[in-house]
Amino acid sequence: MRRLSPVALATLLSAASLQAAAAHHSFAMYDGSKVITLKGTVKTFQWSNPHALLWVMTGPDPGQVAQLWSIELSTSPGNLTRMGWSKRSLKPGDRVVVDFNPLRDGQHGGALKAVTLVDSGEVLTTVTNGPAKP
Numbered sequence: 001m002r003r004l005s006p007v008a009l010a011t012l013l014s015a016a017s018l019q020a021a022a023a024h025h026s027f028a029m030y031d032g033s034k035v036i037t038l039k040g041t042v043k044t045f046q047w048s049n050p051h052a053l054l055w056v057m058t059g060p061d062p063g064q065v066a067q068l069w070s071i072e073l074s075t076s077p078g079n080l081t082r083m084g085w086s087k088r089s090l091k092p093g094d095r096v097v098v099d100f101n102p103l104r105d106g107q108h109g110g111a112l113k114a115v116t117l118v119d120s121g122e123v124l125t126t127v128t129n130g131p132a133k134p
Helices: 006-023 077-082
Strands: 036-046 053-058 067-072 095-102 109-117 123-125
Antiparallel strands (some): 109 123
């Protein structure tokens, strides 16, 4: 078996790092210039890598059709834990108000800015200097 030269090994590791970085998606699909606020109920809080997801059901208010929204958090569960979140921070049935940057294509989704638990008034964000509690 042949050993790789230091240069070949460094090239191989650099290529692997670039491939891993390319696999991580950007948030360009969200419109950072707009913030939408919606009221609803947590359907699911998906604590998974690379980003946690919040599924919120809105409506039905009079004249409104119930809609399911997918809201992506901007970081991983590991980072969320360091910010004070846990996989139990949001539970199915929790009434919430969610502020998010919407998808550019108009679909029902976005990138989380903040979520407020209606019953407790607790505000959760993914900003390191903002309020975040389990």
